[in-house]
Amino acid sequence: MAKQSIVPFGPQHPVLPEPVHLDLVLEDEVVVKAVPSIGFVHRGLEKLVETKDFKEYVYIAERVCGICSFGHGMGYCQSVEHILGVEVPRRADYLRTIWMEMSRIHSHLLWLGLLADAMGFESLFMQSWRLREKILDMFDATTGGRIIFSVNCIGGVLKDMDNGMLRRLVETLDSIERDLRPLADTFLQDYTVGTRLIGLGVLKGEDATLAGAVGPMLRASGVGYDARQLGYAAYNDLDFAPVTAQEGDxxxxxxxxxxxxxxxxxxxxxxxxxxxxxxxxxxxxGNPNGEYFQRIEQPRGEAVYYVKGSGGKFIDRFRLRTPTTSNIPPMLDMLKGCQLADVPLLILTIDPCISCTER
Amino acid sequence: MAKLAKSPWLLHYDGSSCNGCDIEVLACTTPVYDIERFGIINTGDPFQADILLITGGINHQSEAVVKQIYSQMPDPKVVVAVGICACTGGVFKDCYNIKGGVDTVIPVDVYVPGCAARPQAIIDGVVKALEILQQKREAFLARRA
Amino acid sequence: MEQGKNTIEPVKAEDFLPAVIHCKMQGWRLVQLCATRLPGRYELSYSFAKDLALRTLRLVVDETDRVPSITQIYPGAFLQENEMAELFGVQVADISRDYRQKLYRIARETPFKEKG
Structure with a gap:
């Protein structure tokens, strides 16, 4: 056996916008074990539910994470609404769906940019983020915020979109689709990008499910599970099938x-x-009395919201299991046997959201 | 302004924020907002940074990290607290694991409030920081002379 | 609304591990672990999913009871079990990667143990 050495990775690292620390045990340049240590962003948001009114807590739930903020607000509201037996108006369901999908576009474009940045492909990073600004402008126009929207409330949404706005949104999406094509070609067909991605960090379908992978991680390993199929909000009216790929790299x-x-x-x-x-x-x-597990599909994967109330205006327990919590164990499996130089990129491919994970 | 204020290097650290301000800080460096027109480059290395942008409040674990990063930066240096959490603790102030704003740990020169702070506000804060950097630099040189 | 099955099933402490093994054998994947504070006790929820169905095993334990870790069956549970132990003070035995109350390294001990 070669001599082992330990390389600390993070918490402050150029590739990661967020702090996470890994101790990488190496044999020569090959990682044999990765030990995560988290807690740099832990705030204890689940605890605040005991001192904040359940209607006010929506704003805290949104601030669990700045990238997945809309989904967190929606997931929390949906679980409380289920306990209260509130039927949300259909228009609100549709508006939530539209904003949720806009969040997905913004989150995935953000990730594409970070991926390019991790490879040192600066111009691709800039182009992805330039495209992302278009969707942020639409968020700004429809909700008044770029990152934190505060449009969810228990019982529906706070802001409406008129027909002109919806038309403008669709037009913006057309232009995003047009501009995305050359970017997508670069990511998927460029030789240099390919050398950094193809065959790296392979996770087979069986292993991925077993380790608890969710979201694009799971679907890239050939498992067609997408929590949107549960048909919450307006997804039961819309026609779609989970996107999958087979290779798992x-x-x-x-x-x-x-x-x-x-x-x-x-x-x-x-x-x-x-x-x-x-x-x-x-x-x-009335106040929520009862408990419910709500699952929704966030950009990073399935998130679980658990609310338990006992009839008071303060909820007893709010639990949020975020996609990254579930994706860290498969990531650790994936890191075993990879080269040290590939570690930042591999960590990035799970689209880590540390702020969500630690709450 | 002298050379330093024309090409400052910027370091970004996420104290314990929700990510919102972090991606806005990154958005500042990309087209549309483009902070590089002020000669600023986003670096990952504290030893080469002049301006430290911190987002989010400080928790008990990130405290040591923030102090270390601050001590690794060469003098003169300027700290910008981005977002209301970095200024005072914001909505997270009541959390058991939050100590408060960045100024509970290291001295802060510019406060940029907002949840999340808008790119325009962040750029404004950084430009203010440039002036302070220049003043600090002159004071630093005067002390050495 | 077609939600898929979403059930909560209470289990006794002695049936708990066999029930988890049973879930694993039938191909359920682990979704989440959650602890809730009851007066003098803890209510632990272990959720598993298969296709679109979700089932939650509900275990109620006393403060001093030791709960067996499920990391031998579902290795991915280690983060959430450590979290349960650190934030609530649940006594989880034999976690495969035991951080020993040092996962988040918070200043206050078991903050979720007391209300408010």
Whole structure:
């Protein structure tokens, strides 16, 4: 056996916008073991539910993470609404779906940029983020915020989109689709990019499920599970099938995410066509009494929201199991046997969101 | 302004923020906002940085990291707290694991409030930081002379 | 709304590990682990999913009871079990990667143990 050495990775690292620390045990240049140590972003948000009104807590739930903020607000609201037995107006369901899919586009474009940055392909990073600004402008126009939207409330949504706005949204999506094609070609067909992605960090379908992988990680390993199939919000009216790839390597994960951007664009077009007229929220009376597990598909994968209330205006327990919590164990499996130089890229391919994970 | 204020290097660290301000800081470096027109380059190395952008409040584990990064930066240096959490703790102030804003750990020169802070505000804060950097530099040179 | 099955099944402490093994044999994947505080006790929920169905095993234990770790069956559970141990003070025995209350390295001990 070669001599082992330990290389610390993080918490402050150029590739990661967020702090996470890994101790990498190496034999020569090959990783034999990776030990994560987290807690740099742990705030204890689940605890705040005991001191904040359950209607106010929506704003805290959104601030669990700045990238997945819309989904967190929606997941929390949906679980509380289920306990209260509130039927959300259809228009609100559609609006939530539209914003959720916009979040997915923005998150995946963000990831593509970070991936390019991790490879040192600066111009590709800039181009991806330039494209992402278009969707942020639409967020700004429809909700008034670029990152944190605060449009969810228990019983519906707070802001509506009129027909002109929906038309503008669809037009913006057309231009995004057009501009994405050359970018997608570069990611998927460029030789240099290929050498950094193809055959790297392979995770087979069976192993991925067993280790608990979710979202694009799981779908890139050939497992067609997408929590949107559960049909929450307006997804039961929309036509879509989970995007999958078979190889389970970094290239497949990149492929799945790019295809999901196109899928989200199609979903928003469908939703903009079918959106019914009507109110956007219903008044909510009473306090939640009961418990419920709600699953939704975040850009990074399936997230689970658990709410337990006992009739007071403070909820007893709110639990959020985020996609990255589930994706870290398969990532550790994936890191075993890879080259030290590939570690940053491999960590990035799970699309880690540390802020979500630690709450 | 002298040379340093014309080509400062910027270091970004996520204290314990929600990511919102972090991606806005990154968005500042990309087209549309393009902070590089002020001669600024985003670096990953504290030893070469002049401006430290910190987002998010400070928790008990990131405290030591922030102190270390700050001590590794060469003098003169400027700290910009981005986002309301970095200024005061924001919505996370009541959390059991949050100590408060960045100024509970290291001295802060510029505060940029907002949740999430907009790129325009961040750029404004950085430009303010450039002036402070220049003043600090002059004071630093005067001390050495 | 077609939600798939979503059930909560109480289990006794002695049936708990066999039930988890049974889930594994039938191909359920681990979804989440969650602890909730009850007066003097803990309510532990272990959720598993298969296709679109979700089932949750519900185990109620006393404060001093030692709960067996499920990391031998589902290795990916180690992060959430450590979290349960650190934030709530649940006594989880034999986690495959035991951080020994040092996962988040928070200043306050078991913050979720007391209300408010």
């Amino acid at each position: 970094s290239y497949a994960r990149c492929q799945v995410r790019i295809q999901e951007i196109y899928q989200s664009i199609r979903l928003i077009r469908q939703a903009a066509d079918k959106i019914p007229n009507g109110p956007i929220s219903v008044p909510v009376k």
